[in-house]
Amino acid sequence: MAVTEQAVLDALRAVQDPDLRRDIVSLGFVKAVEVGPGGEVAFTVELTTPACPVKEQLQAECEAAVAALPGVTGVEVTMTAQVRTRQTQAEDLIPGVKQCIAIASGKGGVGKSTVTVNLAVALAQKGARVGLMDADVYGPSIPLMMGVPEERPLTRDSKIVPIERFGVAMMSLGFLLEPGQAVLWRGPMVAGTVKQLLADVIWGDLDYLLVDLPPGTGDAPMSLAQLVPLTGVVIVTTPHNVAADIAGKAAALFRRLNTSVLGVVENMARFSCPNCGYETRVFAGTTGAELATQLGAPYLGSIPLDEAVGEASDRGIPALIAHPERPQARAFVEVAGQLAAQASVLSMSRAATTTAEFTPA
Ligand SMILES: Nc1ncnc2c1ncn2[C@@H]1O[C@H](COP(=O)(O)OP(=O)(O)O)[C@@H](O)[C@H]1O
Ligand SMILES: [Mg+2]
Structure with missing residues (x-):
């Protein structure tokens, strides 16, 4: 059975961010999903901080969730982070x-x-x-x-x-x-x-x-x-x-x-x-x-x-x-x-x- 990007995303909805208490797909963390012809799946998970205390746990859960899909022969997860921005104001003294x-x-x-x-x-x-x-x-x-x-x-x-x-x-x-x-x-x-x-x-x-x-x-x-x-x-x-x-x-x-x-x-x-x-x-x-x-x-x-x-x-x-x-x-x-x-x-x-x-x- 061919693995689809949609199936990968659906599987990843089972993975919750414990602090934000929502699944990583609806949080918009999952990026660049690629499915190879032989069933190899690669994707990126972009967290909200490089210091995320549960990074390894989330990575393992992602790997397990996708690996369990029929037809998947390999999973490669890249973990990255993009820190969210506080509410800034017009002419903020420290805009960066x-x-x-x-x-x-x-x-x-x-x-x-x-x-x-x-x-x-x-x-x-x-x-x-x-x-x-x-x-x-x-x-x-x-x-x-x-x-x-x-x-x-x-x-x-x-x-x-x-x-x-x-x-x-x-x-x-x-x-x-x-x-x-x-x-x-x-x-x-x-x-x-x-x-x-x-x-x-x-x-x-x-x-x-x-x-x-x-x-x-x-x-x-x-x-x-x-x-x-x-x-x-x-x-x-x-x-x-x-x-x-x-x-x-x-x-x-x-x-x-x-x-x-x-x-x-x-x-x-x-x-x-x-x-x-x-x-x-x-x-x-x-x-x-x-x-x-x-x-x-x-x-x-x-x-x-x-x-x-x-x-x-x-x-x-x-x-x-x-x-x-x-x-x-x-x-x-x-x-x-x-x-x-x-x-x-x-x-x-x-x-x-x-x-x-x-x-x-
Ligand atoms: N966990 C700790 N164990 C041992 N000494 C500590 C610890 N935390 C702070 N200190 C020492 O306590 C003193 C006061 O710490 P400091 O950070 O200057 O306090 P504050 O900034 O609140 O005035 C310093 O001498 C510091 O080295
Ligand atoms: Mg001090």
Whole structure:
């Protein structure tokens, strides 16, 4: 029996994207179906992110679904990705940036910058084009954490060229200040600086721009959310009731500014003993999962407490690169995958409100 393109598509309707909760054919992911004379089938599946956490699973399901068709002698699936675009606005300050994701926390010291840096590297390692903007004007720490504190950016056509490291394009106020120099900030200056970090930097075409915000609900998060349409905000928390409480306030602020909460990341909650591997929860406060439930937001995962994270970061090497074998590295990759998946879900559901082509289940 001759295999038809239609039969291949019908078979692939059995394959569901678990995050978007629809089959990959009606989502428009299946492209370039070819059927050879001997029953060899080839096609491409275009996902919404190269960091898709279920890429291998989907590929295997596609292969199995088509291989089961009578007459099929071979299946070749090519997996690609095209990141969807956030809702942009007229004269968008960063028109080439598909997804702009802010990373916020209630209080300082919860590991927000550490998490941001490692998520950026994890997304870049999956093949995404990633930018990292340090909007923590009070304590820019990205240059140190990425091992480039001495670098000074070049300008081109009176715009700033980001500094590249570990596959990530970065910009931070830290690159522009003298070492040890402190700035006495007033509200309008913060707004102006955040705007410059967006508009005066050659960000170019990026899949993801991650923005490391100062802790709390001050001028920087307000300005950012008002200057560009964000995909959403990620809240980093530690399992302390104070941290969770203020994190909840930060989330409420973003929602008032019409910015969705993409998810909650818990940091430093679990410790796994390097000798015996036994895992303990170090603190007894509100967990990341509990906070996510309270906020009605997705829980993206937990990064274990690991002295190697802090040590690598102090040497200017993201933990994911310095210690790819340790449990925290796997955790960063998992959280990055969940984050990318949630960004896709949000942009697809937003597109639906204007074009009515997608209804989240
Ligand atoms: N998972 C972790 N395990 C061990 N140390 C961590 C972890 N996450 C962050 N740290 C350390 O905690 C301190 C604060 O982290 P940082 O990212 O600067 O926090 P924030 O940006 O929220 O102020 C740093 O010394 C950092 O190396
Ligand atoms: Mg920080």
